Every structure is written in structure tokens, then in C-alpha cells.
Amino acid sequence: MKEQPILQIQKLSKQYGKGCIHCQGEHVQLEKNFCPVCKTVYACRDISFELYRGEILGIVGESGSGKSTLMKSLYFDEQITSGIGLLEDYENGTANIFEQSRQQQRLIRNTILGMVYQNPMLGLNMDFSSMSNIAEKQIAAGNRHVRNMEKRSLELLDHVNIPLFRSKEAPRNFSGGMQQRVQIAKALSNNPPVLLLDEVTTGLDLSVQADVLDLIKSIQRELNISMIVVSHDLAVIRMLADRTIVMLNGQIIEHGLTDQVLEDPQHAYTQQLVYSLL
């Protein structure tokens, strides 16, 4: 029997603008990802993919290809234009998560999904202590026991190699790598089965990048979490992802096993991407 995917996305689209007769219908005439007439931007177009339990799915593409919009849509930071999302851990995968009320979407965010943003300012409250940042997700999920939350936060901080004597410091005092590790701890605080990572190593120096990537890999092995990793860095994708999706102008142009996509790219853009490594 075929394994059931933990997350299924079908025909997800996100556009900014109303569209016009030039960019809607069967004969779409877009310039890159926007309509030259009405300037509507089609950030994601008919995106469909599946994520399996314990799998790491990589998404690569150039800046503006729609990777981050896709991640924000999956985490309900952006409202999608159309599409279906089914999570096995929510209503046994029978309800479209994008059509749920904001309260239900918040519940999904706080219990089933975890998110690590490229910019730690988006994922962390820089004025509160690291421990409170991690506890925030637990409070949002309904936990009202201070000592239990404190214990869990310390466990996670230890897990992501933050010195515990700094647990009461605000993340604004931390280095970029440490802030990302606090974000990862926060994302894991309610044991979500799905973790979304949006360009987590961008802006970090190489040795810190390696630390963060090792951490992600070890967490995935230990907890068997499914992950979606977005990056424009093929080395990151090569190191982490089991399968890879290549995006261009808001669409998926190629997908397959990571080795297959990176060693034997079929689409002209993917070939250009792979061979343009410095």
C-alpha cells in the first residue's frame, strides 16, 4: 500500500492584483511572473507537491521565483488566491487547511507546523528572553503551566546548543547563528510533525552555516520530522534534501530526487542553475 503524504498541496496559486483578460484564461501571456498589461503579479501558479513523513523536501529557485511566498502561504502568513492543502494530522487530511477559520489556522500553526524565517526579526520577539520566545508557542497552544514550559524551553535551548546561562537574555544580544538556533528551538517547542525552513542559512558565515545545517540534519534524524527547506543555495539543498523542487517565475519547472535533479538536470533553467556554481 502506498504511503499517505503528511502534506499535500494541490494547485496552490497566489496573485497580487486582480488580473485581466490578458493574464487569465487559457492563453496566459505573462512577462516572467507578472502581467505586462495590468501588472498583476503571479507569485505562485498551480503549485502541487506532496511531503512524506520524515522526508526533507528542498525548494530552489532564484530570487523572486515564489519560494518564500509559498512558505508564507503554507504558514498562513499570506492568504492564498486558490488551492488545496491537506495535512494528515489535521482532520485526517480531509479538510482544506486554507479554507479554515483564522482560529483553526492558528491552531494548525501552533500545533502541527513550525516555521524558521530567514529574518529572525520575523520569528522572534527581540525584547523578550529566549525562554519566553520558545514558551510563546506553548502558551499559544494552551499550556498554562510555567514550570513545565520553562523545563521544555531549557531542554530545547540545550538541544540547539545555546548556553543555558544565556537563556534569560533577549535574542537581540545574540549572533545571527544563535538567533537562528533560537528560532529552530521555538519552531520545535510543540513537537510539530512538519517544519518549514525559509533560507535559514542566508546571511550567516560558512562555519555558522555548517553548524546550523548539522543541527537541522540531526534534529530531522532524531525526531523524524518532515521538513520543507527553501534555499537559493544548491549546496544547502544537496546536503539536506531527499527530493527537490525547482521553481521559476512562480511555477514548478522540475522536481525529483535531489541527486537526480542536481546531477542530471532536464530543464534549461535548472541546467543553468546547476552549472552556474562559482
Add this chain to the structure above:
Amino acid sequence: MREVPFALLDEQSKKEIRRAILKGVAIPGYQVPFASREMPIGRGWGTGGLQVTLALIGKEDTLKVIDQGADDSVNAINIKKLVQKTTGVETTSRTQDASIVQSRHRIPEVPLTKEQILVLQVPEPEPLRAIERSEYKTKRYHAEKEYSGAYLMLFEQIMRYNQTSQGADYPVLVNGRYVMNPSPIPRFDNPKIDSNEALILFGAGREKKIYAVPPYTNVQSLAFEDYPFVVEQFEGKICRETGLSNVFLDELTDEKTGETYYLCNDTSYMKEVLARKVAVK
């Protein structure tokens, strides 16, 4: 020159404020926006409370104004004078004699009755403001009953100080629905709001919000399972003048001796207790 209308505000303004009050009473704890008027006192000096008082006051009313427990502070006297001049109503210091009590940062020690209305002045009505600057977002949080931010503030205090350090503005859950800022009253006064016989109204002039706690409404201060809500403790301390211990005390220093002593913060209550003592003697 046109005559000053009764209670300063024109009838249309009073009507609008009363409507906001009625909406607030209908939805306990919900912040109702209203068109806050320019008042002859500075914003931040009780314009919200004053507008609520002026919209409600009638010729038969008796007004008491308290400023942080004191009936005779400059602010309290000024507000009292303004209302008296424009309405001709009686003013009093005795809580029991007042039909409307306008207060800044205290609820009187004498229990209020169902014949009374307590009007509290509010500088910042939004209990989630410290964690979210956007009004659009806080409104959405209230609509979705998303109050993890309010708990997070308390959690952060416990992490830093091993206890909740919020002395005033301690958030409460009204009628199991809205988290509300009870105005900067001390935590000591929070339990008095719960199931109070009087109608309690909150006016924020600068922030243009009115909200209410109707009589006998369930009002619970936010707390954690292992960190229950506690009021300020005055163990072993008593009011030097009255000998009372179960009241909110001010800590003062004797200028001559340098000794620390305590006085009942509610001045009218203190005077009343002292007068009773003299009468007994």
C-alpha cells in the same frame, strides 16, 4: 455669548457617548471606539473619565472624584469644580454618599452598591499594546480571542523576577471572553471588579475608547496553573493613623526621623475610620 450647556457637552455628544457606554455594557470588556471631544483639561489628565461622567450626570447626582486614593489632589479638585460649575450637582468625599465616583487609579475601599457608578480614567486601554503596536492586529487578536501575548508578558516577568511584577494595569478576563486592562489600579483592587454590585465604566479620552463591566460580571485576573494571581502583600504593616491592615497602604518616610511608615491610601476612608474612632472615644 452662548450659554454653556448642562454638563459642558452638547446633547448630541452626550448621546453619542451614552451609546458607546450602552454598547460597552452589552459587550462586557469590549473596547468601544468613540469620538473623544476636546476638553478643558489636557489629554492624559482624565478626559475619558470626565466625558463619561458628563454624559451620565444628572441634576440629582452626587459626585465624588478620587485621584490615586486622594479626594483633595489638584487634579481631583479641578475635575470636581468643572463638573460642579457646569451642572450645579453636589460633590462629596464620602463614597457611600456618591452616586457617581470618578476615579484615577483606585477603587474605593468602601464596597460600592448597585445605586452607584464607578468611572475609571484609563491612559492605555489596550492590554496587548506592550506586545503589539498595531491596532489592526490587536483588534484581530480580540476578535479571535487570541490572548497568548497577555500570558507571555506575565511569563516573561516570572522568568525575570520569579513572580509577576505587574503592579498596575494587571490584565483581567471579563465574562470569559475579553481580556481587559482594568486601568492602572493596583493589583489589590482587581478582585473588587469581580461581581461588583456597581456598574464600572472605563474612559480613555486620548485613545478614544470606552468599555464597561456591568454589575455582577465575572472578572478574573490572568494567572498560570502553578502561579496563581496574588495581590500586593502588606504583611505585618498597618496604617499608622487608623491601625487598619486589610487596606491598600502607601509607604511614606517620616522626614524628621527617617522612619518608614504606612498610611491608608484611600484618604476619605481613612478620615471616616478616624472620625468613628473619635466618636467612640
